[in-house]
Amino acid sequence: xxxxxxxxxxxxEPDRLVLHARDVEFDWSSLDLHWIPGEPFATxxxxxxxxxxxxxxxxxxxxxxxxxxxxxxxxxxxxxxxxIGQEAVHAExxxxxxxxxxxxxxxxxxxxxxIAWMFRVVLGDRDLDGRREWAWLRTRLxxxxxxxxxxxxxxxxxxxxxxxxxxxxxPTMLDLLRWHGAEEVEHRAVAYDLFMHLDxxxxxxxxxxxVAATALAVLWVRGVRFLVANxxxxxxxxxxxxxxxxxxxxxGRRGLIPHLARLAGAIPEYLRRKYHPSHYGSTxxxxxxxxxxxxxxxxxxxxxxxHR
Numbered sequence: 001x002x003x004x005x006x007x008x009x010x011x012x013e014p015d016r017l018v019l020h021a022r023d024v025e026f027d028w029s030s031l032d033l034h035w036i037p038g039e040p041f042a043t044x045x046x047x048x049x050x051x052x053x054x055x056x057x058x059x060x061x062x063x064x065x066x067x068x069x070x071x072x073x074x075x076x077x078x079x080x081x082x083x084i085g086q087e088a089v090h091a092e093x094x095x096x097x098x099x100x101x102x103x104x105x106x107x108x109x110x111x112x113x114x115i116a117w118m119f120r121v122v123l124g125d126r127d128l129d130g131r132r133e134w135a136w137l138r139t140r141l142x143x144x145x146x147x148x149x150x151x152x153x154x155x156x157x158x159x160x161x162x163x164x165x166x167x168x169x170x171p172t173m174l175d176l177l178r179w180h181g182a183e184e185v186e187h188r189a190v191a192y193d194l195f196m197h198l199d200x201x202x203x204x205x206x207x208x209x210x211v212a213a214t215a216l217a218v219l220w221v222r223g224v225r226f227l228v229a230n231x232x233x234x235x236x237x238x239x240x241x242x243x244x245x246x247x248x249x250x251x252g253r254r255g256l257i258p259h260l261a262r263l264a265g266a267i268p269e270y271l272r273r274k275y276h277p278s279h280y281g282s283t284x285x286x287x288x289x290x291x292x293x294x295x296x297x298x299x300x301x302x303x304x305x306x307h308r
Contacts, residue, residue: 017283019082019187021089023303024295026176028100033233035170040231041224041238041247042256046177048223049154050098051108052115052216054091056147059119060191061087063140070137070198076190083190086183093176105232111223118215138199142208145191149209149270149277150216152188154258155181156281159289163255179293185286189277202273209270 036043064084071077098108123143128136158164158181164174195205228243229236236242252259269280290296 017186017287019079019086019190021082021085022179022183022290022296022299023089024093024176024179024293024299026093026096026172026295028096028172031097031100031170031173033101033104033106033231035173036164036256037168039167039251039256040234041228041243042251042254044224044227044231045220045248045251045257047097047101047227048220049177050094050101051111051223051227052219054094054098055112055115055119057087057091059123060084060144060147061091063137063144064194066137067141067194067198071194073197076193076197079187079190080194083187086187090180090183093180097173097176106227106230108227111226114222115219118219138195139204139208141191141195141198142204143212145195145205146209146212146270147216148184148188148191149280150212150263150266151184152277152281153262153266155184155188155286157181157258157262159185159282159285161255167256175293175295178289179296182286182289182293185281186283186290188281192277206271209267213267 034040034043036046061084064080064087068077068080071080098112101108123140126133126136158174158177199205224243228234228238248257248260251257252261269275
């Protein structure tokens with residue numbers, strides 16, 4: 001079977017990187033609950049990622065661990081192991097933000113428990129054997145590949161999102177988002193290549209993207225509503241109004257959140273027959289940010305010190 005690795009990267013982009021986890025740490029002691037000043041709606045649109053991603057990334061890790069014994073391409077195996085390490089760190093980094101929310105009177109537990117149920121029960125292991133177990137693993141790998149296309153789109157967006165800097169967004173939060181986004185861009189091809197290596201079927205890939213896109217849209221809307229409703233400073237209303245769908249379009253045009261048109265456009269991109277993740281996003285930009293990220297540099301320095 002194909003590894004999906006035949007498609008070359010974009011011109012002037014680095015070829016396959018050696019992926020490794022960066023054991024980053026962030027200090028949230030001075031973080032405001034509304035870390036984009038004066039923009040509680042945009043803040044909470046992005047805050048949903050802190051609630052949604054940790055459980056999802058822990059699930060990615062478990063699914064990929066089950067796939068590792070089936071990999072026959074050694075280069076891909078190393079990429080998958082690097083992916084597993086990065087995703088495990090991502091989950092824990094965002095969990096720290098949840099503790100900070102709770103300390104500010106916004107308990108994320110009810111929503112996070114719903115997300116955990118979806119990944120652990122709806123998409124979790126089942127009492128299957130033989131061909132049915134193998135098919136369920138490949139289906140879940142297809143779902144991960146679809147989600148990873150979206151995380152790469154979001155990663156590239158936050159690397160480019162200069163309007164967040166202009167709005168005075170908290171620099172530590174920006175570093176978390178951009179470190180994470182850069183690693184999503186860095187490893188954006190791994191899930192797709194793994195699916196192509198173990199399955200490669202277009203119908204399964206297309207159906208899984210439909211499931212992933214629908215679930216992400218529904219969960220994101222529910223997450224924003226949950227955060228606004230439980231924010232002790234907002235009490236369900238922003239400027240006297242409940243959140244409006246048009247606000248997402250407005251803040252997308254302002255560059256404070258991903259534009260809905262870009263998110264919608266990610267679906268036909270992924271469904272192209274000749275799609276490959278290397279055609280979307282900038283590896284060189286991701287690598288450059290990781291070389292300058294305060295958290296990533298501190299993690300690298302600590303790692304080097306530990307080996308002396």
